Amino acid sequence: MRYKDREGHLxxxxxxxxxxxxxxxxxxxxxxxxxxxxxKPVTSVCGFFxxxxxxxxxxxxxxxxxxxxxxxxxxxxYKSYNDFFTxxxxxxxxxxxxxxxxxxxxxxxxxxxxxxxxxxxxSIKNTEYTLGELLRDDELAQEFRGGTCxxxxxxxxxxxxxxxxxxxxxxxxxxxxxxxxxVNPVAAEHAPIYKENSREYTVIQSEKFxxxxxxxxxxxxxxxxxNYHTGECSVEKGCEKGMFExxxxxxxxxTQKDKITASPDIVANSGEDCETIVSESTVFVPxxxxxxxxxxxxPLKALTEHYIxxxxxxxxxLVVLHTKELPVCHLLLQDRxxxxxxxxxxxxxxxx
Numbered sequence: 001m002r003y004k005d006r007e008g009h010l011x012x013x014x015x016x017x018x019x020x021x022x023x024x025x026x027x028x029x030x031x032x033x034x035x036x037x038x039x040k041p042v043t044s045v046c047g048f049f050x051x052x053x054x055x056x057x058x059x060x061x062x063x064x065x066x067x068x069x070x071x072x073x074x075x076x077x078y079k080s081y082n083d084f085f086t087x088x089x090x091x092x093x094x095x096x097x098x099x100x101x102x103x104x105x106x107x108x109x110x111x112x113x114x115x116x117x118x119x120x121x122x123s124i125k126n127t128e129y130t131l132g133e134l135l136r137d138d139e140l141a142q143e144f145r146g147g148t149c150x151x152x153x154x155x156x157x158x159x160x161x162x163x164x165x166x167x168x169x170x171x172x173x174x175x176x177x178x179x180x181x182x183v184n185p186v187a188a189e190h191a192p193i194y195k196e197n198s199r200e201y202t203v204i205q206s207e208k209f210x211x212x213x214x215x216x217x218x219x220x221x222x223x224x225x226x227n228y229h230t231g232e233c234s235v236e237k238g239c240e241k242g243m244f245e246x247x248x249x250x251x252x253x254x255t256q257k258d259k260i261t262a263s264p265d266i267v268a269n270s271g272e273d274c275e276t277i278v279s280e281s282t283v284f285v286p287x288x289x290x291x292x293x294x295x296x297x298x299p300l301k302a303l304t305e306h307y308i309x310x311x312x313x314x315x316x317x318l319v320v321l322h323t324k325e326l327p328v329c330h331l332l333l334q335d336r337x338x339x340x341x342x343x344x345x346x347x348x349x350x351x352x
Contacts, residue, residue, distance in 0.1 A: 002274045003110055006265060006282070010274070047224070050246050055081035066157035085246045089159055094281045096238035100167070100208050103260060104237060105282040106251050107162035109152040110275035113266045113284075116147050116254070134252075135201070135213075136176055143211060146257030150266075150284060153275065154249045161243040163280060164235045165214060165253055168206035173230045175200045178218070200225050201252075204235065213254040216242065238281060253284070260284075 003011040049055055058081055063070060072093055078084040097104060105111065114122060121130055131141035131149075154160060164170075178198040201215035216225045227242035229235065263284055269276045 002272075003277050004265070004269045004274045005277045008265065011277075047245075050082040050085075051080050053080055056084070059084045062157075068157055072159075082245050086160060086243045088161065094238075094279065096163075096281045097283060098237065103165055103209060103212070103253075103255070103284045104163075105150075105152060105278045105280060105284055106165050106214060106241065106253065107152055107154060107160075108158040108279045109154040109251070109277075111150060111152045111266055111278045111282075111284075112270040112275055113262045114149040114151065114270065116144055116149050118145050122149060131254075134215075137174075140203070140213075144213065144254045144256055147255045148260060148262050150253040150255075150262075152251045152253070152278065154244065154251070156249075159280060160245075161280075162216070162241050162251060163238050164204065164241050165237065165284070166204060166206045166209055166212055167235060167237045168204040168212070170205075170229065170233060170235050171203045172232055173200050173202050173227055197250075198225070200227060202227075209259045210256045212256075213252075214241070215252040215254075216244070217250040217252065218244075 001012065001014060003013070005011065056078055059078060062068075062081075062084075073087045073089055078087070116122070116131060122134070131144060132138035135141050176199045198218040199215055201213055204212045204214065206212055216227070218225055224245040225242065226245060228240070235241075266276045266278075266284070
């Protein structure tokens, strides 16, 4: 698996989850076993067990195997494995950018961004379907043609509560029944995934971004989606929307045409078949509001060896860089905290 963090560092690793699913889907006996796992009697038994005190015996080993930093979470005794899986993070550990011009990530996870064209068949981890098939609503799908589809895949060690990506008036929740199945990309190489997954979505009518669709997708075994607000109501960005119980692992966000400019690092990484590691409240769409700021780009000596002129457009967070080796480069920056990081990444890659 290939991942990049927000500073552009490439991480190639195969997790325990990846290894398990690779064996499950590449061997005949494994594929037979997975068909048994997704039957309703088995999922019911698993759900029953994971909510019982006995299952808490597996918590300490899981924490150790996945190197989970428990200092990030509320200190409490967990009643069951599922109680631990839905643990709540400490207050203040996620700083929400409340600017109305910013769209944030709904959760921790690994993100990709996919442009939606009129005739495109979306491929999300090797599973192909039209937007209409995903939503089971062709008319609604048409409203997002030309927009962007963000896919956030949560691993088992991620924080499994999620928030609203923007403020606005939400519609009632639409639940689509399906066969519970894994959404890990290793499994996706061998079986159709999203068409078999249960999922639930709502459409948020926002002032800044128009309509934004937020969908949660269930996964193997339990895969329960627990959303707090099922009917129409007003919602605030960063407000907790719900949680996945053991097995839930994907969130999809759809935006309309010409309403956003996706963060350039997520777009670039997606084009390289890399997922971008994000956390809940991470900026998906840059803030384009006008503001004054100062920025420490690079040591002056290193910078002057390569550049002729450097200009900033504060309003659009645009860098115009004239170099001796390269033509003019326009770099769209993210929110304030990521500006220096993105410039250093570009400078390192193009002037080495």
